[in-house]
Amino acid sequence: MPVGTIVRRAGVASATHYRHFPTPGSLIAEAFPEELARCVAALDEALQDDDPWRGLCQVLTKVCTMQAQERGFSEPFPTSH
Template sequence: MTGRLSHPSRSDARDNRARILDAARTVFGEKGLGAPMREVARHAGIGPATLYRHFPTKQALVLETFAAQRRACHAAIRDALADSDSWHGFRSLIERICELHAHSRGFADAFMTAFPEAVDFAADRERTVHAVAELARRAQETGQLHSGFVVDDLVLMLMAHRCVQDAPPAARLAASRRFAAYVIKAFRAEPATEAPAPLPPAPRLQHPQ
């Protein structure tokens, strides 16, 4: 009897965990990491005690919530460094990081140190900075990246990019892509004879009166 009763308990635990993570992605994604744990519990339809049984700390919840984004960030770095075209690798890494940040205010918060306890994100941040530095070195050697570019420019760009989160949800990704295109255009040492690449379409950020 005990063995039979244990299975629904494990199933309920798995269901609760999945609901918590879904809720955390929504709450942290829209409101950032300043959102309280109780709001995540409420959104998941469970009590705070159940939430804390699965995730004793906010740090544990944040790390699990954004595990997929962290893997995507690692993949973007690997792909960029493996790209035989140094400029394309540099550009694609910026585009993919911006897109990850545009999808979730919480992930952007963790990546940009707004959540100091997330030490794993600090490691991700350092990995990204080192990758950008290497890609920049390669692209500058080929004359495709502006000679004045420094890694701090990436940090400045991502700080400005966080304002994309203030756009209406339906427009954030389009706004992010256009912002990234402008920044990449500024970073490039374009030959005077080369036609400029077209920008992505502008999102509608204001509703008509």
């Protein structure tokens, strides 16, 4: 859902939204702090693995599992069409 739609539904002016959340990342960080912390932890753990391929597979599995379990968490992330 586009941010403009969310802002209108929330009854907030666009200027207010951008004053508090100047970037999409700042809005996501505020809305999903626990999920982002878990993503960072998964990345940190993967970087400690001696086998880069295993680390990559591990982080992808964890993040994809999070997105499957908490479907609202994947909505803000852009996808290519």
